[in-house]
Structure formats: structure tokens, C-alpha cells
Amino acid sequence: MVYMRRRFLYLLLQVFVLLTLMFFLFRLVPGDPASLMLGGNASSAEVDALRAKLGLDEPMLLQYATYLLHMLQGNFGFSLSYNMPVLSVLADRVWPTIELMLLSTALAVLIGVPAGIWSGYKPRAAGSRALLLAWIGLLAVPNFWLGLLLVQLFAVKLNWLPAMSDGSLIGMLLPAAAIAARLIALIARMTRTVMMEVLHEDYIRTAEAKGMPVRTTIFKHALRPALPPIVTMIGLQSGYLLGGSVVVENLFSYPGMGQLLLSAQSMRDYELMQGITVFFVAGFLLMNLFVDLLYSRLDPRIRYD
Template identity: 45%
Template sequence: MKAYVIKKILALPLILIGVSMIIFIAIRALPGDPARLMAGPEAPQEAVDHMRSRLGLDQPLPVQYLHFAGGMVRGDLGVSLKSEQPVMQEIADRLPYTLALAVLAYLLAILFGIPAGMIGAVYRNRTPDHLVMLLAIAGASIANFWLALMAMNTFAVQLGWLPLLGADSWRSYIMPTVCLAILPMAVMARMTRSSMIDVLAEDYIRTARAKGLSPGKVYWRHALRNAMIPIVTIIALNFGSLIGGAVVTESVFNWPGIGRLLVDSVRYRDYPVIQGVTLVAVSGVVVMNLLGEIAIALLNPKIRFD
């Protein structure tokens, strides 16, 4: 187990290098010229060329990447082309808002998704199960931006119960958190139901029932522990989709997180900010996957890693 964890940790820098290369190439494939945007649409070609040289965009791509990678190793992701502020500072100012939103949304998804899946499995093919599956399919099918717009129109505009935009108070977290939690909640409910159905058919569950254990102990202590292995995997892997959903949610609710920062940076072709935000998000996904694999090993000691 220790050797496996150490091997995974040592592989993280190689993974991040590969990811940084993909991000670097993909961003430069975007249409538009940041030098032209910075110089202005009416600027002469000489001014555009001067701006391109100032930004280092006139250098060969390998040289540009080496500058980017060198700064990344030092913790320097460059300077924003739009605000002329250090990218690390911009990310540091916005990241707490995104992390708070993501953590609250995931806690909400776990709090409701896993019990809902258990109810569906326990009452399989009965009314509670049909209701859980109906809600899960609806939650997985509804577009995030549409749900956010409907929530804003209902609870902020018509009823006036919640703030419309921004992150000025704890009430501002309610709508974006719920909207962001719907999809992972639906996925967790369906995965928990499927996993629990398989576990409840095992012989040791029938043995536990025959011993006279209460349904609560059977379901929570014996069944859920073994059913959690695929659920933990889904929780870790869905972190990436949660970040993707945060981009849309933050844009709709004018949330001051890195998702909205990324959208604004794409609009202005702000290469350093796009690279920095994407790298931070992907790093979070990689770390979450590693933590998920470790959690699976702790839940099931029978698993042996090579």
C-alpha cells in the first residue's frame, strides 16, 4: 500500500508536465490574436507586432513552453495580459470562492444522493424506488445553466427570497450550491442504488439477516461499506465534472470564482490566466483521483496494488 501511494505521488509531476503541454498547445489553437486585442482593433500592424514581441508571442512555441514550464516549477504562472496582475494572485483571490462552492455542493450531493440510492435499493421496483430513479434521471438530464436561470427567476426575481447575483452573504451560496449539486447528486443516487442492489444479493447479507441483526445495521454497517467502493470512485472522478459545472454556474450567478475568471480570460485570449486556471483545476482532479484510489484501498483491504 505504501509503495503504491509513493509511486502515485512520484508520478504526479510527470502527469502535470503532460497536462501542461496539452493545455499549452490547446490554448494556442484558440482563434483570435491576443496581441491584436491588447493593441486595439484600430491599431496599426507595427503596434500589434510590438505588443506580440512584448508578450513573447513572437518566439517559437517550444521556447514559449519552456518559459511557461520554468515559471510553473517556481510557482510563477506569469502575468495576466488583461489586468497585468500576477496570475497566481488572481487565482488565489478567486479560488476560495470556487472551493467553498464546490465543497458545499459535494457535501450536499453526498448527504442526499447516497441515502436516496439506498432507499431505491431497499425498496427496489416499488414506489420509493421509482420516485428516486425519476428524480435521479431528471437531475442528470436538466441543463445546469437552465436550472440556474429558473432558480434565479423563481427565488430571486419573483419571490425575492434570495440574492440574485454575487457572493455578498451566506444566502448567496444557496442557489449556486444547489444548482451545482444536482448532477453529482443524481449520479451518486443511481450508482449507490446499483451497487447496493448487488451487495444486498450477497450471501453474507442473508446471513446477517438470519442472525437477527436490525435492518439499520444490515444496510449501514454491512451493505453500505462494501457498496461504497464504486461510489467512492464516482465521487473522485466526478470532481472534474463538478469543476466544469462550476464554470457555468459561476458565470450565470456572477460568482467571483476561478470558473468566471476562466470565461473572462477566454474572451480576452488571456493565455497566462487560461493556462494557470486550467492547470490548477486539472491538478485538483488528479489529486482527487489519487485520494479516491487510496480510500478504496482502505475500504477494502483485500485489494492489492501492484
């Protein structure tokens, strides 16, 4: 319980610091929300009146204090571009992004872990070395460029999958693959490295000497000790998944938080951008907290006081 309270307080501190940075950085972006809302034909008097109505004419520190007070009350503000509360806007976009992240992670785990296990068990095989080169290539390819290649192959030439996502499972496959590609390479490479180390342990040699089947040796005795670093890496990469969704969602016209963020940025919708930031920051920090708590389940030797 002491550990949980300490981690929770640390999480709140991280959220506070990041939100403070985002509040001021967003306002350094060139462009005036009032001018964008009214259009180029609006007079300076109309722009000034709207700025006063929105509180944009107040000192920056006063705006920041008001923002924090509203946040403590659970008020995320009002979206200027959508003309509705920020929470109402986010409610329609949060779940599609969560679905895309879950599918991307599932693809990465289902492909990366078995490939890493096989490569770690037979590191000198030609296929294992070919996979290693493929992982290095995936790490070097930007997800938006990979997304374009996937669209060209599976949507344009083969006509197997839709180029634009319609929210269905089939429509999510291409954006999920574009996001998951880098994580697949990282999981496979980490699994390979850890399995190569674990398979040389004395207890693994003892199990092999007793005639235990290879499948049992790998999945029962070798894989579990190898899971903590793999899970750690997945947790740390959750931030990349959220960040990668911003570009990929726009590429595939996927109706999620990433597309919403760029739309809010183009309209200088400060309140909406800050609400999306809260979602991304909280998601990343909660994922890391979940990974820490999962350690004790994966490795009984780990205990939190």
C-alpha cells in the same frame, strides 16, 4: 511507498501532457492579445512593439520552452488583463471555487446516498420508481438550464434566495444546487444499484435471520461494502464539478475560477488561462489520488504494495 512514488510520477506525466496540449490549443484560438489590450485604434507598430515585449513574436516552440522553464521555477507568468502575476490573480479566486465544490459535493452526498439507500432497500416501491425517473431527468438536464430554472423559482417568484451570488453561504446555495444536481442523480443511482446487490448477500440474510434491526443491517453491514464504488464515482465526477463551475459561476456572477477562465479567454490572456488549467488539472488528479488512497480505509482487503 512504491505505489505512492509510481502514482506521483504518473500524476506529473499527466500534468505535463495536459499542459502541453493546453499551451498549443490556447494559441490556436483566433485573436491577438496585443491587439485586444491596445484596442482597435492602435497602430500596427504599437501592436508589434507590444507583441515583442510579451514575447509573442518568438517561435512557438521557444515560447513553450520558456513557459516550461518558468513553471519549473514556480513562475506561472504575468496576467495581461489584470496587470499582475498570475498567482496573485488565482489567490483571490481559488478559495471561492473550492468552497463551491465542497458545498456541491456535500449536497450531493447528503441527498444522493440516503435516497439511494432507501430506493435500494425498497426497489419495487412506487416512491423508489418515481425517484429513479427523477434521477434520469436530472442526468438529462444541463446545469446552466437548471440554474436558470432555480433562479426563476427561488429568486424571482418565491424571493427566497438571491439570484446573484455574493459569496455568502446563502448566495452559494443556488449555484451549488445547479452543479450538484447531476452528481445527486449519479450517487443515488449508484447507491441503489450497489445496495440491491449487497442486500442479497448471505451475510446480510444471516443478520436478518438473527433478528438484527434493519437500521443496523443496512448502515453497519451493507453500506460499508457498498462505499468503494460510490466513492470511485464521486472521484471521477470531480472533473465534471470543476467543468460545471465554469458555466454556473458565470450564470450566477460567482467570483470563482470558472468566471475568471471565461474572462481570461475573452482577452486571450494565455498566461492566466494556463494558470487556471494547472488548477483544474491538478485538482482533478489529486482528487483521484485521494480516492485511491481512501480505498484501503473503506475496504481492508485492498492493499497497495
